[in-house]
Amino acid sequence: MAKHHVTTTLNGNPVEFLCETQQTLLDVLRDELHLTGTKEGCASGDCGACSVTVNGRLVCSCLMLGVEAEGKKIETIEGMANGAQLHVLQQKFLEHAALQCGICTPGMLIAAKALLECNPDPSETEVRYWLAGNLCRCTGYNKIVEAVLAAAVEMRRT
Amino acid sequence: MSELRYEAPKTLEAAVALLAGAQGLTKVLAGGSDLLVQMRAGRIEPALVIDIKGIPEMTTITAENGGFRVGAAVPCMEIVEHKAFAKTWPGLTEAIALIGSIQVKGRASVGGNLCNASPAADSVPALIAAGAMASIAGPKGKREAHVEDIVTGPGKTSLAKGEIVTSFFLAKRPPHAADAYLRFTPRTEMDIAVVGAAVNLTLDAKGVCTDARVSLGAVAATALLVAEAAAALIGSSVDDAALARLEAAASAAAKPIDDKRGTKEYRIKVVGVMARRAATIARDRAKGNP
Numbered sequence: 381m382a383k384h385h386v387t388t389t390l391n392g393n394p395v396e397f398l399c400e401t402q403q404t405l406l407d408v409l410r411d412e413l414h415l416t417g418t419k420e421g422c423a424s425g426d427c428g429a430c431s432v433t434v435n436g437r438l439v440c441s442c443l444m445l446g447v448e449a450e451g452k453k454i455e456t457i458e459g460m461a462n463g464a465q466l467h468v469l470q471q472k473f474l475e476h477a478a479l480q481c482g483i484c485t486p487g488m489l490i491a492a493k494a495l496l497e498c499n500p501d502p503s504e505t506e507v508r509y510w511l512a513g514n515l516c517r518c519t520g521y522n523k524i525v526e527a528v529l530a531a532a533v534e535m536r537r538t
Numbered sequence: 539m540s541e542l543r544y545e546a547p548k549t550l551e552a553a554v555a556l557l558a559g560a561q562g563l564t565k566v567l568a569g570g571s572d573l574l575v576q577m578r579a580g581r582i583e584p585a586l587v588i589d590i591k592g593i594p595e596m597t598t599i600t601a602e603n604g605g606f607r608v609g610a611a612v613p614c615m616e617i618v619e620h621k622a623f624a625k626t627w628p629g630l631t632e633a634i635a636l637i638g639s640i641q642v643k644g645r646a647s648v649g650g651n652l653c654n655a656s657p658a659a660d661s662v663p664a665l666i667a668a669g670a671m672a673s674i675a676g677p678k679g680k681r682e683a684h685v686e687d688i689v690t691g692p693g694k695t696s697l698a699k700g701e702i703v704t705s706f707f708l709a710k711r712p713p714h715a716a717d718a719y720l721r722f723t724p725r726t727e728m729d730i731a732v733v734g735a736a737v738n739l740t741l742d743a744k745g746v747c748t749d750a751r752v753s754l755g756a757v758a759a760t761a762l763l764v765a766e767a768a769a770a771l772i773g774s775s776v777d778d779a780a781l782a783r784l785e786a787a788a789s790a791a792a793k794p795i796d797d798k799r800g801t802k803e804y805r806i807k808v809v810g811v812m813a814r815r816a817a818t819i820a821r822d823r824a825k826g827n828p
Contacts, residue, residue, distance in 0.1 A: 384544065400542075401542040401543065401544040401587070402542055402577075404574065423578060424575045424578065424579075425571055425574075425575060425638065425639075425641065425642050426728070428639060428641055431641055434644075437613070437615065437644045438640055438641050438644050439641050439644040439645050440639075440641040440642065440645070442574070443569070443570050443571050443574050443575070443641075443642070443645055444570060444574070444645065445544070445567075445570070445574070445587075445589075447544050447546075447589075448567075448570075448589060448591070450546075491640065491641070494640075509727060510640055512639055512640075512726075512727035512728050513638070513639020513640055513641045513642065513728060514639075
């Protein structure tokens with residue numbers, strides 16, 4: 381069977397790609413479009429490293445077929461900074477040393493951004509519950525939660 | 539690997555025709571949070587997946603006769619964020635809010651949670667307690683079924699070939715009615731129910747329970763609708779004596795397995811406790827609902 385021809389908007393730009401039915405959106409992002417910022421951790425929806433937004437909704441790109449992206453607006457970590465200008469969340473992750481190996485970081489950032497868009501003033505508990513689907517195996521979660529809360533403060537100011 | 543076909547029909551009729559006419563293993567793709575994991579693990583190798591998210595009646599929440607109709611493929615997060623629904627059905631909403639992470643709930647659907655037919659599915663006891671009706675479309679037309687009649691065992695449903703659950707109907711609530719769902723898991727988040735208990739009840743103006751439904755999850759091959767547990771509440775003011783009878787009836791109905799997440803004895807004990815606590819929450823919510 382011929383490959384699927386899929387038309388999407390990716391980080392604000394029109395993007396077309398070809399994919400097999402079996403390929404997940406994560407496979408397409410990494411292997412076809414060479415956007416390797418989105419990471420593969422578990423490939424079963426447990427770790428959140430592959431988090432992206434689809435039409436504004438936070439999802440695991442490993443749990444979605446590439447062909448399902450037809451007509452959708454996809455946002456990945458590559459679209460987060462504005463050129464050389466880091467997003468506030470990215471800046472706060474650096475300032476708070478909220479990463480070590482970095483594998484979970486793109487997913488954490490995408491998930492945190494989705495949180496602050498629907499809840500600009502989350503409590504620490506709300507941040508922890510929202511990020512429960514993002515696993516980190518090295519930094520531990522405190523610095524990540526602190527960075528998200530610090531970013532929320534700054535984003536409310538500006 | 540054999541060639542996998544993908545279809546995204548725009549109408550229910552087209553989806554039913556594809557399902558009914560399919561050769562080989564055919565799977566309905568809603569959120570994909572169970573299906574894609576099973577495919578990836580090699581547990582199933584479908585010849586055709588039918589993506590039903592392009593079908594409007596399966597992906598919308600609408601008002602109907604004073605109640606709600608929820609499309610079977612509506613993502614859980616959309617239901618959780620629906621303020622009017624959450625206010626009317628707090629127990630069903632809290633059950634749906636327990637399904638996986640925010641990311642998983644962004645895709646996973648209640649129809650998928652039901653038809654995946656896991657005994658530990660969180661939304662299923664809450665749907666059963668709520669008295670939800672499933673609308674089913676198939677080659678012979680449409681039919682309605684009680685949610686408790688859909689799942690027949692782990693991974694098995696009563697759906698005939700070509701049939702698909704399209705939506706759930708939740709009827710208009712009388713005054714002083716509310717529901718609650720509690721589950722027990724070793725972790726606070728991102729875990730699978732060791733037991734689950736849903737209670738839906740209606741009180742009269744004096745606080746006497748006039749109607750109740752109690753459903754238990756993860757303590758049998760399917761979620762259980764326990765009439766004896768409901769009978770323990772009806773006619774009472776949901777006081778300590780009634781709650782003790784409910785707890786005993788819930789434990790008596792449980793027929794759980796032993797596994798690494800809980801022994802049989804433990805689940806039997808805890809499901810009674812969860813049922814009693816859920817009934818207390820539902821009672822207090824109902825008193826607050828004029």
